[in-house]
Amino acid sequence: MQVQFTGAAREVTGSCHIVRAGGTAVALDCGLFQGRRADARAKNEQLPADPHEIDAVVLSHAHIDHAGRLPFLVARGFRGPIYCTPATRDLCAIMLADSAHIQNQDAQHLERHGRAHQVPLYGQRDVVQTISQMVSVSYGRAVDVAHGMRAMFTDAGHILGSASVALDVAEDGATRRIVFSGDIGRRGLPIIRDPSPPEGAHAVIIESTYGDRDHLSVENARREFARVVNETAARGGKILVPAFAVGRTQELVYDLHALLDAGAVARIPIYVDSPLATAATGVFEMHPDAYDQTEEGVRTLERLFRNDLVRYVRDTAESKKLNSLVGPAIIIAASGMAESGRILHHLLHGAGDPRNTVLIVGFQAEHTLGRRIVERQPLLRILGMDVPLKARVEIINGYSAHGDRTELLAWLERVRAASPSFGPVWLVHGEPAAQTAFGALIGSRGFSSHAPERWETQSL
């Protein structure tokens, strides 16, 4: 049996690993490469394998760096099944459509500015075809995905519907199990269940995004959130939150709901100003089966994402009206790094007001507006205008959906403890520095690991 690492190898995007045995080939994920435009474009255009060679895809979760290249694979001729959990399928329907829309807008923008002609990787038609090839499988149910290969999902605790995969590969009369972690979440994340690592692994492919650091606790994050809301409300200001539309936004609304219920935050209006976030909230509401029933909020709140203070804003006219809103309010809008989307308008109108707070709850990459806000640069360039940054800036790191190094190690320890024939550990989905640090950490616990380069093949 062989595993070829064709993406998220020594980097964090483009997740795709091909498992081959006895003439069968199954892809684990088929994600989009992101980052510098020209670089990412060149990588995305190079298919991980001949689409006609791949018998099936097993998808860990709906994030674009794991699922975002599926419609391209389909556009190039892949017609096999794509196995994922029910919630992942529903999230993909809106996220892949959004991805196609963004690519189309990007292409138009480049063309208007007389730069290189760039055809989108795929369009809405390919997205619809992709969704029609998805087969949803519940957690804990083993399913034959291709000749000699059987897969089972367990909770990854990362986003709604996220899974780790146990892939059983039969070859020459023996069956061996490859465990693919997907993205590993954290214990105690709002709404979703904690990670539940697969057992019986012969080899493990594990993510290593935060292999070199630890996070603030989740409970701490909620307390900090309450403090920021209360202090800003007392000043009569607004809290402007750039947030990813899928996952982070729902966690924030749920946390606010629980805090309101406990009387721990000021009763001020909450606006979720994003059509994608509104649609994603609908998907969350369709999958209560994926919620963590041990959580107090999940058991006690009547509707997790709705109460008399929360308003979901879809249309543009209503969104514009928020600009002239008077008095304290919380406005949550995409994009998560303030690179595009409606948050730009709110920052344009609100960043100059010292009563307001810009609340950062996610990772902000270099060269983004979010990063410049984190650095508290005195003058921001927003939608072609110069805006002085006078609002307070608050940063809460505890909302990460990725396990930190302690949690990754604990996950790996649990897999090993439940695996009598435990073998190699392959590190994926991490920057080289994080992988080196994580490799050393687990090495001190007796694991032998390797971080493959892109296109590298390992045998088992």
Ligand code: ZN
């Ligand atoms: Zn993810």
